[in-house]
Amino acid sequence: MKxxxxxxxxxxxxxIGYGTLYYSFSVLAPSMARDFGWTSEWIFGALSVALLASGGVAPWTGKWMDRFGAARIMAFGSVAAALALVACAATGSVTTFIPALVASQIAATFVQYGAAFSLLVQRQPETAQRNIVYLTLIAGFASTIFWPLTAWMHGFLGWRPVYLVFAGLQLAVCLPIHLLLSRNPGRKAEGDARRISSATVPQQGRLGDVDRKAGFIMMTTAFALQSFISSAVLIHMLPMLAALGLGAAGVAAGALFGPAQVASRLINMVFARNLAQLHLAIASAVLLVLALVALAIAAPSFWVAMLFATLFGLGSGLFSIVGGTLPLELFGHQGYAALQGRVMSVRLIVGAAAPFTFSFIMANGGVGLALMAVAGVGVCATATLLLIAKLASPGRSF
Incomplete structure (x- = not known):
């Protein structure tokens, strides 16, 4: 039950963490740009700077979680996120808005998936892989809830009051949850190697000592490339579909993204219990590429937009799962939070360039060119995952 x-x-x-700190930004960005007298590309460039800064902090976050426990860091992150959102709302110019936005994305590293996965591994390592799947199943509703919720609120509130409401959610809902999870006598995560070593699953993972460094580099590269795709497309999902001439139909088609994410996780939970996480990672990368190519070739079409949102949602849903489970499969539980911190650092740094890059290509070369460019990144990610599959094939050192 616990x-x-x-x-x-x-x-x-x-x-709430993803909805308030990530998905809401694309809905509110045009109003922010008008407020500050900037173009949309520069507002997304500010987000890129913020993501870059968060990538620099991520390795330290992982170490702190291994030392103090992920739940305590998440509780601190809830307070930090609330303060950062209030600071964003209170800014009067871009010179103060950018540091506040940076603070919000640094706080995000304390409260989003990397932290949550580490908490599950620390509390119940023997069931962590399945728990991660269940968690991503629930969290997959973040875009489905917060895209329309943010748009609805923004219909009668400015972006600043919306951020104040979101800050309230961090304090009223997320902080109590994280504080509750940090109260768990007898199962502390502070350097408790004995608990982890008693888990019923291997500590070291599938890769042997000889292959671990190469496997880590390749896995981190593949995840970083896929993060670039996710950051580029999800931040621009609604503006991109609108630019293709889909208008309200694009919003309706984009709404399929969230349910498709959830569907992929539900299918994985029910039917893919015995599938290797590496195979799921490859499937995720392929689905993202197919979605981007389909939209680039056949748009504008409402039915193709629906196909795109569905395929991209399926791929993104799987990617969210394997981001937590593939490191477990390949490297085991030992030092998981620190490893996740290193992976997240690279993912965030590479992904930081995505919002501005995608916006720049769309503005200067069109949506089709931007989609094909990002699809090329997806092909590289797929190739890298296939190399990992070769490294971890039977007969090698695991």
Whole structure:
């Protein structure tokens, strides 16, 4: 029962964490740009700077989680996120808005998936892989809830009051959840190697000592490339579909993204229990590429936009899962939070360039060119994952 309480509570905090700090930005960005007298490209460039800064902090975040416990860091992150959102709302110029936005994305590294996955591994390592799947199933509703919720609120509130409401959610909902999860006598995560070593699953993972460094580099590269795709497309999802001439139909088609994410996680939970996480990672990369190519070739079409949102949602849903489970499969539980911190650092740094890059290509070369460019990044990610599959094939050192 305790396992399900952990997962359900974290699922709520992840929906709010991603909804307030990530998905809402694309809806509010045009108003921010008008407020500050900037173009949309420069507002997304500010987000890129913020993501870059968060990538620099991520390795330290992982180390702190291994030392102090992920739940305590997440509780601190909820307070930091609320303060950062209030600071964003209170700014009167870009010179103060950018540092506040940077603070919000640094706070995001304390409260989003990397932290949540580490918490699940620390509390219940023997069931962590399945718990991660269940968590991403719940959190997959973040875009489905917060895109329309933010748009609805923005219909009668400015972007600043919306951010104040979101800050309230961090304090009223997320902070109590993280504080509750940090109160767990007898199962502390502070350097408790004995608990981890008693888990019923291997500590070291599938890769042997000889292959671990190469495997880590390749996995991190593939994840970084896929993060570039996610950052580029998800931030620009609604503006991109509008630029293709889909208008309200594009919003309706884009709404399929969230349910498709959830569907992929549900299918994985029910039917893919015995599938290697590496195979799921490859499937995720392929689905993202297919979605981008389909939209680039056949747009504007409402039905193709629906196909795109569905395929991209399926691929993104799987990517969210394997981002937590593939490191477990390849490298084991030992030092998981620190490893996740290193991976997240590279993912965030590479992904930081995505919002501005995609916006720049769209503005100067059109949506089609931007989509094909990002699809090329996806092909590289797929190739890298295939190399990992070769490294981890039977007969090698694991």
């Amino acid at each position: 396992r399900w309480v952990d997962v359900a509570a974290l699922g709520v905090s992840q929906i």
